[in-house]
Amino acid sequence: MNTFSKFTMATLGTSFALALILVPPAGAQTGDAFSSGAPGTQDRSTPMTGSQTNTVGSGRSPLLQGATNGTIGPQSGDATVVQGVNTAGTVRVNNLANLEALLNIIANGMEILGIAWGGPTMIMGFMHMAAGTHDAMKRVLFGAAGVTGGLATPGCINWLVASARDANLFS
Helix, strand or coil: CCCHHHHHHHHHHHHHHHHHHHHCCCCCCCCCCCCCCCCCCCCCCCCCCCCCCCCCCCCCCCCCCCCCCCCCCCCCCCCCCCCCCCCCCCHHHHHHHHHHHHHHHHHHHHHHHHHHHHHHHHHHHHHHHHCCCCCHHHHHHHHHHHHHHHHHHHHHHHHHHHHHHHHCCCC
16 A cells, blocks of 8 residues: 555545534423423414424433333234234234244245255265266255255345235235
């Protein structure tokens, strides 16, 4: 690396670090969602619906609001309610996400097994090919099929799950 490259890299690194350090924090809201201005005061000229965010230049953190006791009504007959969970409402279990996680674990295991079996089988086939054995090409092809199948399994399973989800087969 020449001197100019070192100087350029040092300048870029320093400017990046300074940019991260000197960036002012985002303005945070003060008071609650229904007030404007300082906490405890309200500006009646601009009506607030609670969906607006008031920004101020003081850089204070927003006031946190506790959870409200709202409920999500069961949608058709597939809602599973978990009792004893410390939340503010009804919990729906996403069974498709659980199924997808299980299928991903299986797919990743198949990928590892395919590569772990196909790689050495292919290498042994190349070694037998160098020795002049007749069934060497068969081993190379079996190994290549194992590696290809292992690498293709997660993509195929994800494609099938995405297709089933998009077709609403799990609704």
